[in-house]
Amino acid sequence: MEISVLQQIVRERYFKTDNERGVYHTALWFHEEVGELSSAIASGDKQNAKEEFADVLMWLLTLANLMEVDMQEVVADYLVNSRKLPSK
Numbered sequence: 171m172e173i174s175v176l177q178q179i180v181r182e183r184y185f186k187t188d189n190e191r192g193v194y195h196t197a198l199w200f201h202e203e204v205g206e207l208s209s210a211i212a213s214g215d216k217q218n219a220k221e222e223f224a225d226v227l228m229w230l231l232t233l234a235n236l237m238e239v240d241m242q243e244v245v246a247d248y249l250v251n252s253r254k255l256p257s258k
């Protein structure tokens with residue numbers, strides 16, 4: 171699935187609610203999900219970690235929608251530019 175397709179699905183399902191909540195409070199939800207992912211990883215519960223990976227991705231796309239960021243575009247730019255950087 172293309173990132174842009176997934177971002178559009180997230181926009182259609184959640185944008186109204188997310189927009190009413192606002193970007194700051196939505197960012198807090200995103201951080202909570204990152205914390206839940208970290209906890210799942212630390213606990214060794216792989217099934218829970220899988221669910222939390224999905225939560226984090228959905229909330230990231232929600233934030234991108236609120237900030238009017240095209241994730242397909244920024245990821246493509248990142249991949250092009252990261253070739254110029256020394257590998258980690």
Ligand SMILES: [Mg+2]
Pocket residue numbers: 203206221222225
């Ligand atoms: Mg979660």
